[in-house]
Amino acid sequence: GNSVTQMEGPVTLSEEAFLTINCTYTATGYPSLFWYVQYPGEGLQLLLKATKADDKGSNKGFEATYRKETTSFHLEKGSVQVSDSAVYFCAPMTTSGGSNYKLTFGKGTLLTVNP
Amino acid sequence: DGGITQSPKYLFRKEGQNVTLSCEQNLNHDAMYWYRQDPGQGLRLIYYSQIVNDFQKGDIAEGYSVSREKKESFPLTVTSAQKNPTAFYLCASGRGQGFEAFFGQGTRLTVV
Numbered sequence: 001g002n003s004v005t006q007m008e009g010p011v012t013l014s015e016e017a018f019l020t021i022n023c024t025y026t027a028t029g030y031p032s033l034f035w036y037v038q039y040p041g042e043g044l045q046l047l048l049k050a051t052k053a054d055d056k057g058s059n060k061g062f063e064a065t066y067r068k069e070t071t072s073f074h075l076e077k078g079s080v081q082v083s084d085s086a087v088y089f090c091a092p093m094t095t096s097g098g099s100n101y102k103l104t105f106g107k108g109t110l111l112t113v114n115p
Numbered sequence: 116d117g118g119i120t121q122s123p124k125y126l127f128r129k130e131g132q133n134v135t136l137s138c139e140q141n142l143n144h145d146a147m148y149w150y151r152q153d154p155g156q157g158l159r160l161i162y163y164s165q166i167v168n169d170f171q172k173g174d175i176a177e178g179y180s181v182s183r184e185k186k187e188s189f190p191l192t193v194t195s196a197q198k199n200p201t202a203f204y205l206c207a208s209g210r211g212q213g214f215e216a217f218f219g220q221g222t223r224l225t226v227v
Contacts, residue, residue: 032213046215100165101212107157
C-alpha cells in the first residue's frame with residue numbers, strides 16, 4: 001500500500017544552520033507531494049508542494065525536489081531561524097483507485113532552532 | 116469569510132456513547148478528509164470523500180463512521196466501538212489531486 005517515511009526528530013539546530021528533513025514514500029503512479037508545517041499553538045498550513053517529477057517546491061527559504069527515481073521529497077533550508085521552530089509533515093497525495101485521492105501524512109518532525 | 120469550521124473545539128463524552136464531530140466548509144471544495152492526531156503518531160487518515168454521497172475508509176476507520184450528504188458538510192461519528200477515542204481530530208478540505216488541503220482548527224475529544 002501507500003506509505004510515507006519521515007525522518008524522526010526531534011531536531012535541534014542553532015540559528016543559521018543548514019536543515020534537511022528526509023522524506024520517502026511508496027506509491028503507485030505519480031503522487032503530488034506536500035510539506036505542511038504546524039507552528040506552536042497553530043493549525044496545519046501548507047509550506048510547499050510539487051506535483052510532478054523533478055519539480056522543486058519552495059517557500060520561505062525552504063525547498064524540496066520531487067525525485068521520482070528515489071521516491072523522495074526531502075525538505076531543506078540553507079539557514080534556519082528561530083521562527084522556523086515548528087513541526088514539519090511530509091504528505092503525499094496518492095490515488096486509491098479511480099478519482100479517489102488519499103492525502104496521508106508522515107509522523108512529523110519537531111524542529112527547534114536556538115538563537 | 117471562506118473557510119473550514121470544526122465544532123465544538125472541546126468535547127467530553129462518557130465511555131460507551133457515540134459522539135458526532137461537525138465539519139463544515141464554504142470553499143466549494145470537492146474533497147474532504149478526517150484525521151486523528153496523537154502525540155508521536157502524526158496525522159492518521161480516518162475517512163475521506165471526493166464527492167457527495169461517496170467516501171472511502173482511510174488507514175484507521177474502525178470504530179468511526181461518516182456521511183457526505185452535502186458538499187459542504189462531512190460529519191464524523193466516533194462510535195462506542197472505537198477502543199481509544201480520546202484524541203485530537205482534524206478535518207480538512209481541498210480541490211483534489213495536486214491541490215493543497217485546508218485544515219480546520221480541530222476538536223479535542225475526551226472520553227471519560
